Amino acid sequence: MPADRETDAARLRDVMAKDLARNGLLADPGWREAVERVPRHRFTPGFYLPADERDEQGLTVWEPVTAELDYGRWLTAAYSDTTLITQFDGDEPDWKTPHPRHGGAPTSSSTLPSLVVRMWADADVQEGHTVLEIGTGTGYSTALACERLGSTDITSIEVDPHRLEQAASALYGCGYTPTLAVADGLYGYWPEAKFDRIVAACSFRAVPPALLAQTRPGGKILLTLSGWLYGYARVLLTVTGDGTAEGQILPGTVSFMSARTHAAPSFGNPAHWAASLPEAGRIARHSPQRITVATEEAFHLRFLAQCAVPDTQTTTIGEVMHLIDVVTGSAATLTPRENGDWEVCEDGPVKLWERIEQVLSAYDAAGAPGPETFSLHIYDGGQHLWHPQMPGLPLSRL
DSSP, X not given: OOHHHHHHHHHHHHHHHHHHHHTTOOOSHHHHHHHHHSOGGGGOSEEEEEOSSOXXXXXXXXXXXXXXXXXXXXXXXXXSSSOEEEEETTBOOOTTSOOOEESOOEEEEEOOHHHHHHHHHHTTOOTTOOEEEEOOTXXXXXXXXXXXXXXXXXXXXXXXXXXHHHHHHHHHHTTOOOEEEEOOGGGOOGGGOOEEEEEEEEEESSOOHHHHHTEEEEEEEEEEEOOTTOOOEEEEEEEXXXXXXEEEEOOSOOOOOBOGGGOOOOOOOHHHHHTTSOSSOEEOSSOGGGGTSSSHHHHHHHHHHHHHSTTEEEEEETTEEEEEETXXXXXXXXXXXXXXXXXXXXXXXXXXXXXXXXXXXHHHHTTOOOGGGOEEEEETTEEEEEOTTSTTSGGGOO
């Protein structure tokens, strides 16, 4: 590796650390030192960045970026506070002869450094803690933890064998020696349990029971809850023992790729589902735009709506929004009218939009409470999202 590459990387790494510190994202001197020392470029030899324009079908064009293709762009991006996509649809690229991607679902990445540090800090990870990281990815996050805490008590698992092989090579090449294993995060990693902290770099539909069982009483679990409506919320749980835990929903609009075993199933042709709906419907009490627009409130409301109808997916064809529940066989459509109203038609055991409307109305009546005012309680085999001013709603059980 050319000496000037390491010199360039050190300079850019120093600039990134200063920028993060200036923005209040590196308050802990130990984490700042870790960011200053860990060579992110060694963990990201190739990644994709979006092109300026979409293709003729409206799909995002993802351009491969490597040192060989464009050294400056590659190294600058590696030391930017940006998530770098390294894999789509589970297909490992050949970085020696990479090709652009058109659309696709990201399945592995190097998370933006500020979020990585924020996660370790939010989990209150301290020296001497035994730590399980779920989702090794490129290994960059693992390296930061090893730099800050030492490698001895760090365990990191990854479901993709090739991804873990690449991460292991980078980690060991940099002198970090955590315990690594190919494993499904849904089941944690019993051989190294129990843990003081579990931190997940992927999202789950519900907190996996195995993680509760593998955490010491008083230990903490930091993970992101997600679902088939693509609603997200981060939660920090304190485990109290015997399969019980409680904690707060954290503020912010953070999203993570879903654990592969929790990915949404295919639902078929929306027209087939819509064919069974009544021809005439009712006027919706709430516009679907309340959970679809690009605002922080809509981000929060989409998660609450998802808790009310956890098996529901959505797609929009033309101007019509379809809601489809493959578990119960329920379906709904929302169609805009010229006067600005929306007509809702729904059928099946669960009236999907009606249930979402109950949550939206209760949210409004409670004064639009933010994410941090909700708490998650796990007991008696159930997971209950609770708010003091919104009791008894469909969102109470995940």
